Amino acid sequence: MKIKTLLRGDVTTVRDDMPLLEARDLMARHGMRLVPVVRGGELVGILREAEVRRASASTVAALARHDWPRLLERVSVRDIMQPVTATVTPESTVEETAALMGALGVDGLPVVEHGAVAGAVTTGDLLTVLIGTLRHRGEARLDHILVVCDAGYEDEEVAAAALALSREHGARLTLLHPLDQLDRLVRHGAPAVLVARVQEVRARDAMARLRTLVTPEGEQAVDHRVVIGDPPSVIVRTASDIGADLIVMGRRSRDAADRSYDVEDVTGRAPCPVLVTSSQPRGARVMEGLTKEAA
């Protein structure tokens, strides 16, 4: 990756004869840790937060008492700027720049191109690059897992599987119960107010159930959501909203009307991988047991 991808369009510099206090305000307004200093359009120095802080009035009253505010107004950038030790270009790589900053022990460098200042790059900018890269490299593995819990007794297995994964990866969990819209009731003439009341109760019960499914330990982060809508769409949309890295759901997911929707309705549109836990219906296990005893 090249430095040029980090540069914002506008280049901010200060003239070396600018009053310090004005430069300080400018840096604060733009959230800049360092700013290139120019004279006649040429790079002549670097103004850093550290020097600005040191030159500003003390934060300790006993020391600030001895400051002479009028005199401080006369201090200019030139008086406290640092010499330019190194520069990088927009074509420099992020790796080279990081190595250079480390070797020099600085937290920022001016960027120049064809003799003109093109901006500045700081360790903060590089940190953002590092974060993006680690995310894509999978160093973080899973950050956020969406768990679909609307399948009755299977929810416990789904939640257990998701919890185990989240512990291993240090991921946060969002437990989701999608509730269908009950449009059948509305179509059959049920008053909207009544349907709304029913939904409220269902939503409340669903939320109460969700909260019992996972017992957070220590710093385990768990959110609970009950969302009304077409369940596969709700699942896909929620996964997108929260930036989920994984969806965990049971094979036999169903909404409260016992209307199964297929896992494929989700996997076909999901913004991330889907882990499907499957389990034997309890009925089948019981039947096996009986058959063996009979034999």
Add this chain to the structure above:
Amino acid sequence: MRTGELMSSEVGTIQAGASLLDAAHAMRTRGVHHLPVTAEGRLVGLLSAEDLDAAWPSAATTLTRGEIHGALARVPVEAVMARDVVTLRPETPILEAARLMRDWSIRALPVVNRGQVVGVLTEHDLVAKIPALLGESHSPGT
């Protein structure tokens, strides 16, 4: 990669009652810009070089150099340190550490294990790893 692999462990700490002058000296001799602050063995704050810079008299002070040092010797670290300290554990993944630094705009995080400060992870430690992390091809299970 975990915090414990990148952090500096020999940073040392400073007492809350120590003076800013002591702190400046400690930072200089140890070559660090951040010092976890303890009181009765507990972590109570973090003192950064930035805090020292801010406490320093202005460019328009009437104090002489000797007077500045004398004044700094009378200001305790706890007067200027940051009190709400975000900490890491050695097992914290570095991605989380990096995110914390970015979200809170801080450049150093003390690393705590069983209530004891065992090191400090700085923005510099992370940035120094960029050539290694960006340069190599992805190897799973690192």
